[in-house]
Amino acid sequence: MPRSSLLAHILQGIFADRQSKLQEVPAGQGSASSGSAPVPEKREGLQRRWAGSPWRTAGTRARGTWGAGGGGQARDSDSPLHPQEQVHRSTRSSPPVHRTREAGGEAVNDILGFYSNCAIAWVVTVATDIGINKYLLKLSPLQPEFRRGMLYAVNPVGVVAFVAASGLSIAMYFHALGDTFQPYSPVAAAVIAFVLTPLMAIITKGKYYLRRTDDGINEPLLDGDGNPSALTYDCHVCRQEFERPDMTACLTHDATVCSLCLSTDKTADHVLSPAPTT
Numbered sequence: 001m002p003r004s005s006l007l008a009h010i011l012q013g014i015f016a017d018r019q020s021k022l023q024e025v026p027a028g029q030g031s032a033s034s035g036s037a038p039v040p041e042k043r044e045g046l047q048r049r050w051a052g053s054p055w056r057t058a059g060t061r062a063r064g065t066w067g068a069g070g071g072g073q074a075r076d077s078d079s080p081l082h083p084q085e086q087v088h089r090s091t092r093s094s095p096p097v098h099r100t101r102e103a104g105g106e107a108v109n110d111i112l113g114f115y116s117n118c119a120i121a122w123v124v125t126v127a128t129d130i131g132i133n134k135y136l137l138k139l140s141p142l143q144p145e146f147r148r149g150m151l152y153a154v155n156p157v158g159v160v161a162f163v164a165a166s167g168l169s170i171a172m173y174f175h176a177l178g179d180t181f182q183p184y185s186p187v188a189a190a191v192i193a194f195v196l197t198p199l200m201a202i203i204t205k206g207k208y209y210l211r212r213t214d215d216g217i218n219e220p221l222l223d224g225d226g227n228p229s230a231l232t233y234d235c236h237v238c239r240q241e242f243e244r245p246d247m248t249a250c251l252t253h254d255a256t257v258c259s260l261c262l263s264t265d266k267t268a269d270h271v272l273s274p275a276p277t278t
Helices: 003-023 041-051 083-093 093-136 155-171 182-204 257-265
Strands: 231-234 241-243 247-250 254-256
Touching: 093 155, 093 182, 155 182, 247 257, 254 257
Parallel strands: none
Antiparallel strands: 231 241, 247 254
16 A cells, blocks of 8 residues: 555544544433534544545444553454554564664664774773873873974874774674673773883883974973963964964974964975974
8 A cells, every 4th residue: 555545544543533532422412502412424424434444344343442541342353453553563563673673773782882992992092101101101291292293193102002902802892702702802902002002102212202392482381380381472374373382483484383274284384394403
């Protein structure tokens, strides 16, 4: 049956069912105003239309038995289903619907498991780099640095630790190492990241953290109290004013440039050379 016809029968059944409930007046009782209970012709027409629909055979279902709490007699097993009940059962109990739900749930679980292993590896790598490499081993710089030209494009300490931890834990999660190790993939991600982060810092001796130690500006980055300097400079690219910690020197134009313009410099014309100036 076309969808339009099915929808029309559903709406027709809902409307007719409500109309039939309004007609249920005990025998011998009339309306409060006239003392009789005439049935309007419009209601009789709806009743005949519903009785002749393919969803119901006339006389097979008593009034008030559509719902579980209708209060009417039990429904005959041979009587057709109400359109609402038909749609409800077809969408809740059909095998394709169940298979679709199960497949969707498995896909969501796989995605969340994949992401959780990556997230654990990344968080442990960053936390270990700060807690151990920076304060315990003194291999990571104490002051945070974010300006382009002052950093290497890739630091093998974090890259190797994160890739190894997340890759191995994901392989364990997808049963690449057997079913025994699959539940321990999050633990593997945390342990591998925790071990490899300081190990890589020791192997590289921390030389890939900073590309330069001097940003080319004579004014110190921090004031006498150890706070970022409040002195401002003008960026010669965007013509905006920025505070000292956000600026670096541009040796090409003998001026200063902000970190945002450095990040968007396609030709690296404003980026300082790798050789530090002291």
